[in-house]
Every structure is written in structure tokens, then in C-alpha cells.
Amino acid sequence: MKTTSKLKQVTIRFAGDSGDGMQLTGTQFTHTTALAGNDLSTFPDFPAEIRAPAGTLYGVSGFQIQFGSNPIHTPGDEADVLVAMNPAALKTGLRYLRNNGIVIVNTDAFGDRNLRLAHYEENPLESPDLAGYQVFPVEMTRLTKDALEPVELSHKEKERAKNFFALGMIYWMYNRPLDATLDWIQQKFARKPEWAQANTLALKAGRNFAEATEIFTTSYQVDEAPIEAGIYRRISGNEAIALGFVSAGEQAGRSIFYGSYPITPASDVLQYMAQYKHFGVVSFQAEDEIAAVGATIGASFAGSIGVTATSGPGLALKGEFLGLAVMTELPLVVLDVQRSGPSTGMPTKTEQSDLFQAMFGRSGEAPVPVIAPQSPADCFWAAFEAVQVALEFMTPVIMLSDAYLANGAEPWKIPDLDKLPPVRARIVEAGTADFQPYRRDPETLARPWAIPGTPGLQHRLGGLEKQDGTGNVSYDPDNHQKMTEYRAEKIERVNRFVKPPELNGPESGEVLVVSWGSTFGSVLSAVEELRAEGHQSISFVNLRWVNPLPELLGQILPNFRKVLVPEINMGQLGNLIRARYLVDTVGHNLIKGQPLSVSGLKSAILKLLED
Amino acid sequence: MAKDLHTEGNGAALKENFATDQDVRWCPGCGDYAILAQMKKVLPELGIPQAKTVFISGIGCSSRFPYYINSYGFHTVHGRAPTIASGVKLANPELSVWIISGDGDGFSIGASHLMHLCRRNIDVNVVLFNNQIYGLTKGQYSPTSPLGKITKTTPFGSLDAPFNPLALVLGAGATFVARTVDRDTRHMAEIFRRAAAHKGTSFVEVYQNCNIFNDGAFAALTDPQTKLDNLLYLEDGQPLVYGGETRYGLKVEDLALSRFEAGEGQDGEAHLHRETGMPMAYLSMLAELNQVPGMPTPVGVFRNDNRPTYDAMVYDQIEAVTQRKGKGNLKELFITGDTWQVD
Ligand code: SF4
Numbered sequence: 001m002k003t004t005s006k007l008k009q010v011t012i013r014f015a016g017d018s019g020d021g022m023q024l025t026g027t028q029f030t031h032t033t034a035l036a037g038n039d040l041s042t043f044p045d046f047p048a049e050i051r052a053p054a055g056t057l058y059g060v061s062g063f064q065i066q067f068g069s070n071p072i073h074t075p076g077d078e079a080d081v082l083v084a085m086n087p088a089a090l091k092t093g094l095r096y097l098r099n100n101g102i103v104i105v106n107t108d109a110f111g112d113r114n115l116r117l118a119h120y121e122e123n124p125l126e127s128p129d130l131a132g133y134q135v136f137p138v139e140m141t142r143l144t145k146d147a148l149e150p151v152e153l154s155h156k157e158k159e160r161a162k163n164f165f166a167l168g169m170i171y172w173m174y175n176r177p178l179d180a181t182l183d184w185i186q187q188k189f190a191r192k193p194e195w196a197q198a199n200t201l202a203l204k205a206g207r208n209f210a211e212a213t214e215i216f217t218t219s220y221q222v223d224e225a226p227i228e229a230g231i232y233r234r235i236s237g238n239e240a241i242a243l244g245f246v247s248a249g250e251q252a253g254r255s256i257f258y259g260s261y262p263i264t265p266a267s268d269v270l271q272y273m274a275q276y277k278h279f280g281v282v283s284f285q286a287e288d289e290i291a292a293v294g295a296t297i298g299a300s301f302a303g304s305i306g307v308t309a310t311s312g313p314g315l316a317l318k319g320e321f322l323g324l325a326v327m328t329e330l331p332l333v334v335l336d337v338q339r340s341g342p343s344t345g346m347p348t349k350t351e352q353s354d355l356f357q358a359m360f361g362r363s364g365e366a367p368v369p370v371i372a373p374q375s376p377a378d379c380f381w382a383a384f385e386a387v388q389v390a391l392e393f394m395t396p397v398i399m400l401s402d403a404y405l406a407n408g409a410e411p412w413k414i415p416d417l418d419k420l421p422p423v424r425a426r427i428v429e430a431g432t433a434d435f436q437p438y439r440r441d442p443e444t445l446a447r448p449w450a451i452p453g454t455p456g457l458q459h460r461l462g463g464l465e466k467q468d469g470t471g472n473v474s475y476d477p478d479n480h481q482k483m484t485e486y487r488a489e490k491i492e493r494v495n496r497f498v499k500p501p502e503l504n505g506p507e508s509g510e511v512l513v514v515s516w517g518s519t520f521g522s523v524l525s526a527v528e529e530l531r532a533e534g535h536q537s538i539s540f541v542n543l544r545w546v547n548p549l550p551e552l553l554g555q556i557l558p559n560f561r562k563v564l565v566p567e568i569n570m571g572q573l574g575n576l577i578r579a580r581y582l583v584d585t586v587g588h589n590l591i592k593g594q595p596l597s598v599s600g601l602k603s604a605i606l607k608l609l610e611d
Numbered sequence: 612m613a614k615d616l617h618t619e620g621n622g623a624a625l626k627e628n629f630a631t632d633q634d635v636r637w638c639p640g641c642g643d644y645a646i647l648a649q650m651k652k653v654l655p656e657l658g659i660p661q662a663k664t665v666f667i668s669g670i671g672c673s674s675r676f677p678y679y680i681n682s683y684g685f686h687t688v689h690g691r692a693p694t695i696a697s698g699v700k701l702a703n704p705e706l707s708v709w710i711i712s713g714d715g716d717g718f719s720i721g722a723s724h725l726m727h728l729c730r731r732n733i734d735v736n737v738v739l740f741n742n743q744i745y746g747l748t749k750g751q752y753s754p755t756s757p758l759g760k761i762t763k764t765t766p767f768g769s770l771d772a773p774f775n776p777l778a779l780v781l782g783a784g785a786t787f788v789a790r791t792v793d794r795d796t797r798h799m800a801e802i803f804r805r806a807a808a809h810k811g812t813s814f815v816e817v818y819q820n821c822n823i824f825n826d827g828a829f830a831a832l833t834d835p836q837t838k839l840d841n842l843l844y845l846e847d848g849q850p851l852v853y854g855g856e857t858r859y860g861l862k863v864e865d866l867a868l869s870r871f872e873a874g875e876g877q878d879g880e881a882h883l884h885r886e887t888g889m890p891m892a893y894l895s896m897l898a899e900l901n902q903v904p905g906m907p908t909p910v911g912v913f914r915n916d917n918r919p920t921y922d923a924m925v926y927d928q929i930e931a932v933t934q935r936k937g938k939g940n941l942k943e944l945f946i947t948g949d950t951w952q953v954d
Binding site: 243293301417 | 631633660661662663665667670677678681682683684685686687688691693694695696697698699700701702703705706723724727925928929932933936937938939941942944945946947948949950951952953954
């Protein structure tokens, strides 16, 4: 007797060997889930090694998805279901599984060799290791091969279809139709009919097995979530960033120059940008980080929209050139996809520890605006806004994404092209009388952009201090004071241009949570869950523009008994707020290469409520 | 896509004066003045308007140069002018781009960028002022200072083997490579003209006297008494002959250039210099010649080869991809992959 029960939200983690096709399985499940009308968020967990040996713990590839009938802001702290294709996947995956969670294992992969590679002394399926979980052992490899009897492929090849068998089972468990995946298989393997047949049979066999077998007694229904109408696609942070830059270039009517040097986790963006030549994008893989930013500044000087990207160590190398860009007041966007540091650190793991570097990592007084996207889809808008501000204020802008946003994905509502905001460049036309390279716009304090090739506007830029207005070299003490103040004030005025952050909750109360960038989703989930549990006196603000700090912050900070600043660093935003507003902030600082967990955040907020 | 700069003004000389109103601040007697004067003389002859000319420099005495030329200019970061210049040229291939650098700027802190510029063959002109010393920081040895050189940081003599600038850029693939000397103004002007005319990375080494910290480093090449015995003028299709009272010829023997006294009518025995299509073996012999005791210093054009420039290829590729895919359309780009509609 099978029953169906309703769930509000579910987190599933698919885990297997790098060669088991777990990313594909996860992506297919995600697309079908999106079509079913759920809200969702996903995160892949790739091995750091390029070709890790099969069966090893460090060769495990994971894919986590949280979906629900209510708004979903994170890929989930803990999985409700773990699909483990081999012992290594089980061992590493259990860490993410909640107590009494469901484990579906491919028992055929639990031979001696794989057990040894996963450092299991005895078979965990026969030991008390899994006592606290609901375990569903399935002979996935054998069942797949049986189902693929009529297909003309070798035994080894048939085994490779077992991920579709697993997917079929999960589709049954969550009452999902197979159509979208079947269509995909037909398209993908149009030229390899035996593979199309194999994967189709495996998918159906998995679903039929789950339906027929007595192991599975319950299937689950997750209803549609209230989602704004529109056309959606799933997008990762790095993909969204590339689209944001291209869109801003199109809106400005100027080509994007994207100069970068490969570095994890920012390289994807260079790979995407290199594909957009038909948008007039010039992508340039430079010889090093310094050359990448140098060429980009050169391109900005010559009238392109200069964009460069890196991660923490590369930002350190770019520091001197950023000083030049501040001094010469050229538009430039510097994307830093942050990773765990210092030094090489943990290059594939996330962290928010470059905020100080973005704020202060240059010689002299060299302020720049800093924007931090708050979700994978928001990476599109953050990239777009970074270009807008760079052009509007003639300044380098640093965009702080991170490894979590870079690889995480969520539904992105495809923007209406007519509603994309304008992107304005402050270009001086030929024939402008009395042109001065450092004559500032009274509103924004931006200097004009006079592009080489324009007759009559020849001028010389450089790193030496400039005389106000003329831009000639100046060592005058009062002029230096004045220009330093202009450069600082100009950045403060970015606040007049950008949308202020939203305050979620009342303007005064017990606890105010102030976060920035990618922790948005976790903090929002924590705050919403606490409110649902009856704790009303919590407010929340997430900063996208971290520099300049929004005026709102100064107004509301004194209205709260406690201010919590959760960050994946040792307290960098907390320090900025303390210094600026003399407020005794409390940190929630975890630096483990992982996103902040919702449960951890809830405890931290609760503790302050009770203090 | 890029227009040919040299025909745009019908090749006719412009009346523009490339001087700026800024005071020139080099030490009196510095070799830099002569280079600036020749550049200002040559630029109007090129037929490229000021507005399409860009001078880019790094840091050092030579790098003040852009402030003194009425074109677009950019005084950038120590050693990094090639990177900025690459970006300028890639953003707008219609600009005529000059890089002004020195031996410290170009061969110490920025050596790698110069090599990569040459290998890419971006169509820019590099003028490298080699004075074999750090001038702006007041007299430390540079990567082209000779072994044993006594300077403020090498009071007992330098232990650092110097770079051979031309061997480096030839090896890195620069397609136009030449050398000239600050006091030889007509020769310098001609080399600048030819560098400007060349499509691809042009590299010109100018031996420049720093009369404050390294006076006389090139005296043997500029002193009228010794000059002719020490300079070998390279000319395309002409024999390698030089000398004052005694005339010498050079011929290739055992993979090296060897010298002989060339009597009346014996020039023909000397090796004929060719700028184009010559193997590295020959170019290395020339580049290393003045390191051999008793041998002259070649000046003139070492190499003048043609291969596609990176900047032209970038735009050719953009055009080809655009033709194949059609002009980029944001809507299509957004709706890529699996999409779904929520009502
Ligand atoms: S220090 Fe030497 S190179 Fe520099 S300006 Fe003076 S003479 Fe010229």
C-alpha cells in the first residue's frame, strides 16, 4: 500500500563518483522541479582535483537542491535525502544528511575495493553506522543492466546509465513526470540512438522499480510556489555575471573589453565572455593578473567598458593598477570571485574575506565603490549596476562575488529588455569648448571621459597627482588635500544613484541583523523561520553596496538593542560598522569554506534575543 | 576593419606641432632631449593626426615623455606600459600607439610584459631608452648595466649579468627590431619613421646618455674620433662593412661573424645584411656582436618581418563570428538553455 504525503520543502543531495554523472542527474531533476512550479536553489560540490581516481573520497561529486512550495533562498543546510552511488559518496554525503534522513544507496558499488578506497573497514550497509537514517538499498547497477538487455551497448557502457535509473526513482518519490528529461535525452543523443534508448530505458526502469518495489512506501508532493509570472531559466552566479556585463555594454552602446587571467573560481566568466564576440566583446587572456588589469585600464582609457576579473590573490596583484585607475578616474569594473584564503587557501571554497582588501588594499587614500551580489541571479543585476556606477562616476568599482554564488544556481526571471535601465557614459564630444580633463560634474563629481581619437581633446593622464580642473601634474599641498577629498566624496555620492537596501522588518526592535553579499539567502531564511516561530522583534538588512555604506544604516542602527553581523570572515563588515557608527556589533563569524547554515544563524539570533 | 593609419592623411605631412605647454624637466644635457626633438620632428611627417596618436609610458626618467607630446598620453605604472598600450590598441586599432620605456622599466620590473607584447605582435611602437642605469631613483645599476659596474648599490662592482635587450625581443618574436643612438639624430629620425611604418610590434632601442649618473656609457659610439670604428650601420641588402681609416668587413664563418680588413673593392666579400626572413642564428650573431671584444655595435634595422598582428586578428575574429552567428541579440542570449514560463 503506497501513500502520498505533502511537504513544504525538501533538500536532496545527489552524490557519486566524478564519472557517475551526478551533475547531470541534479540538473535534470532541477529542471523538472522548476517546471513543476517549485521555487528552488542548487549547489554543485565538485572535487577540487581535475581527474580524481575513481572511488576515492576526494573524487566524490555532489549536487544539492532545495525546492519547495514556499520561497527558497538557499540550497539547504541539511539534506532530507541522500542518493549515494558508491561508498565514498555515502561517507562524504552523510555529513550533510539530517537525522533520520533518507539514504538511497547503490549496493552494487559496495565491493571490497570501493569500501577500501572510501576507508571503510566494514561494509557500512551491514554496520550500525546508518542506524539513525532510513536506508533504501537498491541494486542499481544490476537493475539498470537488466533493463538495458535489448540495447546494443557493452556491459560497461550500460552501467553508465545507472544515474538515470536513480533519477527515475527520485522522480517517482516526488511525483514528477518524466517528459522533460525524456525530451532532453532525445535531443542530446539524437545522433547516438543506442544511448538515447539506454538512458530512456534506465529512467523508466528506475521509476517503475520504485513504484513496484515494497521498499518505497511513500511518495511526496511538493505544491507550486507563489512565483512572479515570467519566463525563467536556471542560472549560476558566474553565468549571470557574464550576461550582466554584456547587457550593460549593449545598453551603453559601447563594447566591453574583458581582460582576465585564469583563476579559480573566476575563470568561467572569462570563458563565457570569450563566447560573446558577436556582441563586440573583446576578451583578452593576459599573461598575468597585472597585465589583465593594465590592458583593461588601457581599453577604458580608449573608450571601451573595461572589465577585469580575478579572485583574492589576483586582486592583491592588481592593487597598484587600481590606484592608477582611482587617480586617473577611469571607469573600470573589477570582479573578485572570493575564495578561501590567505594565499592559495582553499581555491574552490567560499569566503567573504576580501572585503578589507577591496576597501583598503591600495597605497594612498584610494576609495572605490564595492558591490556584493546577494544571490546567483542577483549577480546579473550587480554586474549591470557595477558598470552603470563605473561609467556614471568615472571610477573603478569592485564587485565581490564568491565561490558559493559562482557555482550556486537558482531560477532567474529573464528581464524584459525594454525595462533594462539605461547605462550612461560621460563622453565628451569633439568640439567641446574649453575642455578640461578634471573638470567635475557638480552632481556626481565625475570627470568627463575624453576618448583618444577625438579631435581637440588631447590630454595626458597619469599616476601623478593632478591639478584640479586642468589635470596637469601638481605637487601643491592644498590641491592634494582637495583632490583627495573629491575622490572620497565622489564615492559617497554613489548613494544618491543606487537603490538603498531594503529593511526587512520594523525600524526598531530587539535585534537587527546586518549582512552583506552572498549570506543574504541564509540570513533571510533564518529570520523568516524565527518569525514563523513567533520571534517578531528581528529586523534584517542585507547590503549589496558595501561601499559607500547606505544612509539607512546610520538611521536605524541606534534603534536596536543588539546588532548582529554574520560574515564568512573574522568580522570585516562588523569592524567597518563599528568604526563608522560606534555601534557595539556582535559577530557571527564562521570561516570554514562553507556558506553560513540557517540553523547556526538562528541560534546566534536567538542567543541575542535572550541575552 | 582597422583603417590604414598611414594613408588616412593621404600620407601628407601635417602642420600640427606636437609640442605641449609643459616645462620639460629632464636634467640639462640629458640624451632624452634629443629623442624628444626627433620624435616631434617625425610625428607630423607621418600624417597621423595628434588626436589619433597615443603615447604611453611606465615610470622612470624616460616615462615623463608623454607629458611633452601633444597627443593623447598616459603615464602609467612602473613596467606596465605594454599592458596599457595593448588595451588601448585592442580597444581601438585605429590609434597609433607608442610606448616609451627605459631599461629598468622595460627589462626589469616590466620585462615579462614586453616579451608578451612582442610575441602577440600587437601593432604598437616601443621606444626603449637604454641608459644602463636607474636615473630617476638616482643612480642604481640596471638590468642592462655591464658586469662590474660601480654604482650606488654596487659599490664593489655589479655581479649581475646584463640582459641583451635586442636578443630578448628578437627571441620573443618582435617583428621590427632596430637600434639607434641619441646623438645620431638623423639616423634616429629615420628609424622612428620606419618603426611607425611597420605593422606589428616595432622595438627601437635608443642608446641614451644619462649625463648625471652614467655619463659617457656610449662615448665610444658618439665621439667623432672613435665613432666610425665602433658603429656598424645596418642597411638592407648592403654588405656588413664599417670603419674610419681602416675599413672592415664582416663575414659568417663557423656560425659567427668574423672580421677582415676590407681593402679597395673587397666589400663584396662581406656578408649582405637582410632585414627580412632571416633566421634567429643570424640575428643572434648581430645582437651579440658588441659583446665580442673588438667588434662594432650594429645600429639600424635588425629585423623587419611581417606576420599578422594580434589586434587585426581580434577584429577579424569578431567579424567572422558575427557573420556566422549574426549580430548579438540579448533576448536570444537570455533565453538560452532550459527555460520555463510561470503564469
Ligand atoms: S637622471 Fe639621467 S636619464 Fe634622468 S633626466 Fe637626468 S640625465 Fe636624464
